Amino acid sequence: TLVPSHALELVESSAVQQAVRDGRIESRRTPNAPLDVLVQHLVTIGLGGGFRPDELLEEIRSTAAYEYLSEENWRWCLDFVSGGGPSLSAYPEYRRCGPDAGGVWRVASKQIALRHRLNIGTITADASVLVQYGPAPPGQKLGVVEESFIARLKPGDSFWFAGRILEFVRLRELVAYVRPAKGRSGAVPRWDGGRMPLSTTLADAMVEQLQRAAEGRYDTPELRAAEKMLRLQARWSHLPTPTTLLAETLKSRDGWHLFLYPFAGRNAHIGMASLIAWRAAQKTASTFSIAVNDYGFELLSADPRDWAAMLPEMIAPRAIHDLTHETLASLNA
Known part of the structure; x- marks a missing residue:
């Protein structure tokens, strides 16, 4: 079932189906022993009943991504979850998992266990930055925007937010300080959470669908649903094609x-x-x-x-x- 958020997603759907029929599916390279994923897995297993390092290592090496996991990297992961590694050893909150009297590694802290359970899942958004008038004196808080958007702004740049045009002053401790801007043009914030990027394979397939529309071939249900919009675009301007x-x-x-x-x-x-x-x-x-x-x-x-x-x-x-x-x-x- 497709629930498009805008008309061009109908064209995307038609492109996806045609690409699948043609066998044009972008390749996905298996990561080689990503240690950040592994340490999270160790804590999760420690929460679910615990593990013995030698037995778990054998299981982990049975996967394609960790088939060649070195003993050195394995020991680093155990050190990291047990004490935070050399950099974070002074902080108790990074002592997530360790061996009990029977040699089974478990998560002993209820606070760490709760925090880990709450954070299990997919990261669907960038870090949020508070937008506030200021900094001297701190003024009204206007809302939040994603950090990736603010990171591209320089002091003096203008952007639209909360129905007004604002001038970016500075970023400090995840607070973007702003003041009213004098102009009428500026960037528009965007939110990336939960949005899949358009791959080159899908982009090429989508332009091919627009080529079919330019030739008057509305031969899929999705193109027929978008036909009025595409014909209007062709009449007022043009439709993009692989050669245009x-x-x-x-x-x-x-x-x-x-x-x-x-x-x-x-x-x-x-x-x-x-x-x-x-x-x-x-x-x-x-x-x-x-x-x-x-x-x-x-x-x-x-x-x-x-x-x-x-x-x-x-x-x-x-x-x-x-x-x-x-x-x-x-x-x-």
């Missing part, structure tokens, strides 16, 4: 917008948006607001920009040395 990069421009009261749809995934789009904004700023100094998702990204400039005339040069191929220099410069700008 769609770019759209817009002038609004906030400024001059460029929308680009590479369908390369969120992480790639962050890098692309930063790079193109940096290249544009080399022509005329300006400040850009960047918004990205899995399908594309937006650049917003408060100053006039003829994006249609500039774009061919902005996306033109570069020599690998030049591209490396520009990419690093754009990410550090």
Whole structure:
């Protein structure tokens, strides 16, 4: 059963089904002995009745990920769960698990046992940061936003939050201090919790589905459900295809917008948006607001920009040395 949160997820569903039928499933490489997972497993087994190290080691080495787990790493994991290792040995809360009189390793502390049970499961969100007016004096608390969003802001950057435009002042002890901003444009916070990223395989399959729509072939239930939206997009603009990069421009009261749809995934789009904004700023100094998702990204400039005339040069191929220099410069700008 598919419950789409927006119309393009219908196209994603059609793309997934077609990719599965074609046998195009992205590979997943088995991690090689991830010790962070192993120490959590040791505490969990210690909670569930305990374990004897030699017996548990034999069981762990029967798995593909830990087949070649070294004795040294195994001993490190036991030391870590029993005393926190060399760095955390002074803190009692890191003495999670240890041997009893019979040599069975168990979790003796009820507080540690409760905390571990409460934290078992999948991490579905980034750390939260409190947004508050301040810092001198501390003012109204406006809400929380994910740390990954705040980490990309520099003092003086503006963003939308709680229905108002705010200027980022500083981050201290998971509190983002802000003040009212004078402008009308800014970044929009996003939350990553529970959202699966768009893989390159799925992105390619999705663009192929848009190609079918561009050719008038609405031959799956999902494409037929999205047909009105896709036909409207084709009439007002164009549909992206494997051989077509769609770019759209817009002038609004906030400024001059460029929308680009590479369908390369969120992480790639962050890098692309930063790079193109940096290249544009080399022509005329300006400040850009960047918004990205899995399908594309937006650049917003408060100053006039003829994006249609500039774009061919902005996306033109570069020599690998030049591209490396520009990419690093754009990410550090």
